[in-house]
Amino acid sequence: MKRVAVAIGVVVMAAGGLGFLREIDRTRPTSSLVFLVGAALVHDLVWAPAVLVVGALLRRRLRPRWRAPVAFAAAASAAISLVTFPTVRGYGRAADNPSLLPGNYGRSLVLVIALVWLAAFAWGATRAALGPTAEEKA
Amino acid sequence: MTAAADAGRPPSALHDERTAALLGMALGFAFTICFLTGLLSHWVQQPPDWFNWPSRPAGLYRVTQGLHVATGIASGPLVLAKLWSVYHHFYKWPPARDIWHGLERITLLPLVGGSLFLIFSGVANIARWYPWDFFFTTTHYWTAWITIGALVIHGALKAGTARAALRSSTPPEDGPRPPDAEDGLVSRRAFLGGVAATSGVLTIVTAGQTVPLLSPLAVLSPRRPDVGPQGLPVNKTARSARVRELAISPDYRLVVDGRVERPLSLSLAELRDMDHRAATLPIACVEGWSASARWSGVAVRDLLAMAGAAPDSDVRVESLQAGGLYRASTLSAAHADDPDTLLALELRGEELHIDHGYPVRLIGPNRPGVMQTKWVSGLVVG
Numbered sequence: 001m002k003r004v005a006v007a008i009g010v011v012v013m014a015a016g017g018l019g020f021l022r023e024i025d026r027t028r029p030t031s032s033l034v035f036l037v038g039a040a041l042v043h044d045l046v047w048a049p050a051v052l053v054v055g056a057l058l059r060r061r062l063r064p065r066w067r068a069p070v071a072f073a074a075a076a077s078a079a080i081s082l083v084t085f086p087t088v089r090g091y092g093r094a095a096d097n098p099s100l101l102p103g104n105y106g107r108s109l110v111l112v113i114a115l116v117w118l119a120a121f122a123w124g125a126t127r128a129a130l131g132p133t134a135e136e137k138a
Numbered sequence: 139m140t141a142a143a144d145a146g147r148p149p150s151a152l153h154d155e156r157t158a159a160l161l162g163m164a165l166g167f168a169f170t171i172c173f174l175t176g177l178l179s180h181w182v183q184q185p186p187d188w189f190n191w192p193s194r195p196a197g198l199y200r201v202t203q204g205l206h207v208a209t210g211i212a213s214g215p216l217v218l219a220k221l222w223s224v225y226h227h228f229y230k231w232p233p234a235r236d237i238w239h240g241l242e243r244i245t246l247l248p249l250v251g252g253s254l255f256l257i258f259s260g261v262a263n264i265a266r267w268y269p270w271d272f273f274f275t276t277t278h279y280w281t282a283w284i285t286i287g288a289l290v291i292h293g294a295l296k297a298g299t300a301r302a303a304l305r306s307s308t309p310p311e312d313g314p315r316p317p318d319a320e321d322g323l324v325s326r327r328a329f330l331g332g333v334a335a336t337s338g339v340l341t342i343v344t345a346g347q348t349v350p351l352l353s354p355l356a357v358l359s360p361r362r363p364d365v366g367p368q369g370l371p372v373n374k375t376a377r378s379a380r381v382r383e384l385a386i387s388p389d390y391r392l393v394v395d396g397r398v399e400r401p402l403s404l405s406l407a408e409l410r411d412m413d414h415r416a417a418t419l420p421i422a423c424v425e426g427w428s429a430s431a432r433w434s435g436v437a438v439r440d441l442l443a444m445a446g447a448a449p450d451s452d453v454r455v456e457s458l459q460a461g462g463l464y465r466a467s468t469l470s471a472a473h474a475d476d477p478d479t480l481l482a483l484e485l486r487g488e489e490l491h492i493d494h495g496y497p498v499r500l501i502g503p504n505r506p507g508v509m510q511t512k513w514v515s516g517l518v519v520g
Contacts, residue, residue, distance in 0.1 A: 005294030006241070009287045013248065016283025023276050031271035032255075036281065039254035040247060047218075048225045068324040072332035076215075079336050083214035083261055084344075084358045092266025092360070096375045097493070099366030100266055108357035112343055 051075070064135055065127040073120035077113045084109060151326040153226055155303035160330060161220040162300060166293060168213045169253070173286045175206035179424060180279055182506060185470070193476035196503030200422035203506065204348035207426025210260045211344055215336040217253050219329070242295045245288045252285030264425045265360045347427035363429035367491035370431050373423060373507060374464075376492040381513045384458040385496055392481070392498060396454075397520030399446030406497050409483060412436050417478040423507040433501045435482035438517070439475050447519040454518040455500050455511045467509040469502065478503050481514055 020027050058071055086092070088105040151157060181189045182199065192198075234240035256278060263274050324332070346356025346363075353363055366372050376382045384390070392409060394402040416434035438453065447453075453474045459465040473479055479502035483490060490496040495512030502510065 002294050002297070005297075006291050009245075009290030009292075009294060011287070012290060013245075013284050013287030016280050016285075016287055019283060020277075020280035023280065026273035026276040027280060028270075028272040028277075032277045032281070035258070035270060036251040036255045037247070039258055040251035043218075043221060043250070043254060044225075044228055048222065048228075051222060052225075068328040068332075071324050072328065072335070075218075076332065076336040076339065079215040079218055080340055082218075083211060083257075083340055086262045086265035086267040087358055087360045089267075090265075091269075094266075094375075094378070096377045097372055099361065099371035101360050102362055102365040103357060103359075105358060108343070112339065112358065116339065 051078075063128070064133040065130065066124045069120040069124035069127065072123075073117045076116050080112060080116070081109065150324075152324060152329050153223055154326075155299055156306070157326050157329065158220065158223045159296075159300035159303045161216060161223055161333070162293075162296065165213065165216050165220055165253075166289065168209050168216060169286065169289055171209045172206055172213065172256075173282055175202045175209075176279070176282055178202055179206065179506065183424075183509065190470065190472065191504070193473045193479065193503050193505075196478065197420055197422070198504050199506055200348060200420045200428040203422060203424055204345070204426055204428060207260070207264060208341055208345045208348075210257060212337040212341050213253075214257050214261070214340065215333055217257060219333040221250065238295060242292065245291045248284050249288035249292055252281050252288060255281055256285060264427075348422075350430075359427070360425070361423075361427035363427060367493050368431075368485050368488060370421065370429050370485065370494065371423075371427060372493040373425075374512070376496075376513070379457075379459045379462065379513065381458040382492065384515075385492055385513050390497055392514065393516035394441055394445045394447075394519070395516065396518040397448040397451055398442075400444070402441070402445050406483075409436055409481075409498065413440065414483070415440075415477065415480060417480060417501075417503075419478060419501055419503055421501075421507050421510060422505075428507075432486055433480055433482040434484045434487075435480040435498065435501075437477055438469065438479045438481060438500075438502070439477065441481065441517065442474060442519065445519070451520045455514055456516045456518065457511050458513040458515045464508045464511070467500065467505075467511045469500075473502055473505065476503055 020029075054074060055071065058067060058074070062070055081088070084105070087101060088109050090101050090105065093101050179199075179202065182191045185191065234243055259270075259274060259278050259281075262268065263278070268274065340358075342352065342355050343358040344356060345359075346352035346354065347359035347361045348363070350363070356362060361371050363371065376385060390406055392402070392404045394404075413436070414434050415437045416432060418430055418432050420428045420430045422428040442453070450471045451474070452471060453469040454466055455469060456466045469479065480500070481498045482495075482501045483498055485491070485494055490499060495514070498514045499512040500510050500514055
């Protein structure tokens with residue numbers, strides 16, 4: 001079963017690789033592979049360590065009840081910014097096409113992130129009302 | 139929890155196999171949706187011989203492609219969370235225990251790189267940002283095959299671990315819960331809830347570009363379904379297609395030829411005098427936005443009947459555009475014969491705006507926007 005599934009996966013990957021190579025004038029590996037490998041490297045060597053550092057700071061600085069809400073708000077803010085930044089930066093705007101990227105996305109992003117933090121504070125306050133955790137009492 | 143109890147465990151519940159398995163299953167589901175809807179879109183645009191895309195239901199493509207883009211956006215936080223949950227493995231030494239483990243780790247590069255690449259290139263494309271030299275569609279398509287293949291391998295090699303992790307009744311969920319599950323930074327439940335909430339927020343602020351009910355909340359979507367000339371978005375303008383002169387020329391003629399008994403060459407006035415038909419149809423862009431509007435014009439099948447076209451023929455719809463990948467599209471016999479497949483002259487009771495394809499554009503049910511050819515110059519039958 002495992003071997004069959006692995007074999008199917010290998011065939012599918014090979015089909016993709018072959019198609020990629022067959023249309024090499026469009027897939028342009030000199031550019032696309034930079035993005036493909038680069039994305040993995042940026043994640044593993046920049047993004048994830050940065051999350052580690054921020055997580056460690058939050059853990060040290062915050063009381064236990066506030067850790068989850070603040071960690072959520074920080075991570076959600078970062079992820080939302082990351083996924084929407086091509087829209088927010090508006091690189092794709094064109095003078096002759098007002099229907100492209102018509103919004104005031106900077107303001108929208110601030111608003112969405114503010115709502116995320118508001119929700120996180122409400123969550124944190126609810127938890128804090130439970131009193132100190134066992135860890136704090138110890 | 140004591141240090142002794144910590145030893146040999148993942149850094150916290152966020153990094154154990156149960157969390158990784160749950161996120162992996164969610165991602166497997168999301169990527170399957172993205173892959174199938176993407177494949178479908180590819181087949182609709184470049185149909186293999188055996189593939190027949192129906193003209194009904196009229197809004198099917200808007201749903202499948204809207205789902206493709208929305209699911210891709212929602213996958214962003216899922217991928218980041220999944221990678222976070224297994225990140226400590228990145229530093230494992232030795233890199234491989236045995237051949238299976240080695241294979242698993244090797245396929246992580248196409249899996250991780252491919253996943254991040256697909257999401258990044260997708261969100262950049264819907265925002266019309268191309269900071270690269272490759273052609274988006276082709277590269278996104280073949281990378282999807284590579285990534286899904288790597289995902290199948292990964293799933294096969296990890297199924298045992300995942301099954302065991304999901305079955306085990308280790309704390310905190312099923313066992314006796316400690317009074318506070320706060321020994322780590324965040325409990326598993328809070329972590330997974332936070333990931334779901336983040337994906338949910340992203341969906342709510344973008345999906346309104348295709349889901350009418352959510353459109354007031356679409357504050358971070360690259361399109362708004364009501365913004366554009368005549369209240370409808372445009373992808374390619376007449377200026378960027380360089381058709382302005384030809385489109386407004388009094389010499390404009392619509393030519394119907396190919397396998398026909400009586401080739402036609404019709405002026406705009408003649409087209410206006412013909413019987414018109416109106417239909418409410420969506421423009422459904424491959425980029426995941428869509429908007430419905432009332433169109434009216436001449437039914438393609440009426441024109442074909444007038445010209446005495448060979449029955450059951452495909453019809454090539456050509457544009458005044460001199461070049462470009464989307465200067466023409468093909469109507470399969472089923473689409474050409476649908477009474478709502480129109481050469482539209484009017485949008486919402488007004489003459490078409492030039493950016494919507496003046497003097498005449500194709501608009502038909504259940505077609506990707508790029509196949510709703512604008513500035514139509516002719517139909518070639520057969």
